[in-house]
Amino acid sequence: MPGRLQGKVALVTGAARGIGAAIARKFTAEGAQLALLDLDLQALEALAAGLEGTSLTAVCDIAEKTAVEEAVQAVLARFGRIDVLVNNAGINVFADPLHTTDEEWRRCMAVNLEGAWHLTRAVLPDMLGRGAGSIVNIASTHAFSIIPGCFPYPVAKHGLLGLTRSLAIEYAPKGVRINAIAPGYIETEKVTDWLETHADPAAARARVESLIPVRRIGRPEEVAFAAVYLASDEAGFCTGSVLTMDGGRSVVYHD
Numbered sequence: 001m002p003g004r005l006q007g008k009v010a011l012v013t014g015a016a017r018g019i020g021a022a023i024a025r026k027f028t029a030e031g032a033q034l035a036l037l038d039l040d041l042q043a044l045e046a047l048a049a050g051l052e053g054t055s056l057t058a059v060c061d062i063a064e065k066t067a068v069e070e071a072v073q074a075v076l077a078r079f080g081r082i083d084v085l086v087n088n089a090g091i092n093v094f095a096d097p098l099h100t101t102d103e104e105w106r107r108c109m110a111v112n113l114e115g116a117w118h119l120t121r122a123v124l125p126d127m128l129g130r131g132a133g134s135i136v137n138i139a140s141t142h143a144f145s146i147i148p149g150c151f152p153y154p155v156a157k158h159g160l161l162g163l164t165r166s167l168a169i170e171y172a173p174k175g176v177r178i179n180a181i182a183p184g185y186i187e188t189e190k191v192t193d194w195l196e197t198h199a200d201p202a203a204a205r206a207r208v209e210s211l212i213p214v215r216r217i218g219r220p221e222e223v224a225f226a227a228v229y230l231a232s233d234e235a236g237f238c239t240g241s242v243l244t245m246d247g248g249r250s251v252v253y254h255d
C-alpha cells in the first residue's frame with residue numbers, strides 16, 4: 001500500500017530531536033522524501049542514518065533569513081519541489097515581563113515567529129507555481145492560553161497562529177493549505193529538561209499530569225500523526241485550522 005505521503009517532498013525544521021524528529025520518522029514511514037533542518041547537524045545526521053527514505057540534512061538557523069533562503073534553494077535543487085513545510089523549530093523563552101532582556105525578546109520572536117515566516121516566504125513561490133502545498137505550523141496551547149511566568153513565548157505563539165490564519169486565507173484559492181497544531185505538554189527533552197529544573201522533578205511531573213484530563217503527558221508521535229494528516233491530501237478541505245492536542249487541558253475552566 002502506498003504511504004499517505006508517498007511521492008511528497010517535506011521540509012521539517014527543528015528535526016534533530018523531539019517533535020521534529022518524530023515527524024521526520026512518521027513522514028518517512030509514510031513515503032515522504034525529507035529535507036531536515038536544525039542547528040545540531042550531528043543529531044540530524046544520526047536521525048537521518050536511521051531513516052529508510054531519502055533525506056537531506058542541513059544546518060540552518062531559521063532566524064537567519066539568508067540562511068533559510070539558501071537552505072530552501074538547496075532543497076529545491078536536490079528534490080525539484082517542496083510539497084510540505086513543517087515549521088516546527090522553536091525555543092522556550094520564559095521570563096518576568098519587566099526583566100525580559102531585549103535579546104531574549106528578539107530571539108524569542110526571531111525563532112518562534114519570524115523563522116516560520118522566513119521558511120514560508122521561501123517555499124511559497126514553488127508551491128504557488130504548482131498550485132499545491134501544505135504548511136503545518138507547530139504552535140502551542142500558549143497560542144491562546146496563558147501560564148503566568150512564561151512571557152514572551154506566548155506572544156510569539158499567538159503571532160504564529162495569526163500567521164497561520166492570515167496566510168491560509170491569502171493562499172486558499174491558490175491551492176496552498178496552511179494549518180497549525182497546538183500541542184500541550186509533550187514528552188520531549190525540552191519538557192524533561194524543564195521538569196529537571198524543579199527542586200523535586202517527580203513532584204513537578206505529578207502536578208503537570210494532575211492538570212491534564214487524560215492524566216498523562218503527550219507523546220511526540222501523537223503530534224506526528226496529526227502532522228501526517230494535515231500534510232497529506234486527506235486534509236484537502238482543511239486550511240486556517242488549529243488542531244489542539246493537549247489531553248483536554250485547554251477545555252477545562254477550573255476544577
Ligand SMILES: NC(=O)c1ccc[n+]([C@@H]2O[C@H](COP(=O)([O-])OP(=O)(O)OC[C@H]3O[C@@H](n4cnc5c(N)ncnc54)[C@H](O)[C@@H]3O)[C@@H](O)[C@H]2O)c1
Nearest residue numbers: 014016018019038039061062088089090140185186188190
Ligand atoms: N514539547 C512540548 O511540550 C511542546 C508543547 C507545545 C509546543 N511545542 C513546540 O513544538 C516545537 C518542538 O518542540 P520540542 O519540544 O520538540 O523542542 P526541542 O527543544 O526538543 O527540539 C527543538 C529542536 O529545534 C531546534 N532549533 C531550535 N532553535 C532553532 C533554530 N533557530 N533554527 C533551527 N533549529 C532550531 C533544536 O536544535 C531542536 O533540535 C517547538 O516549536 C515548541 O515550541 C512543544
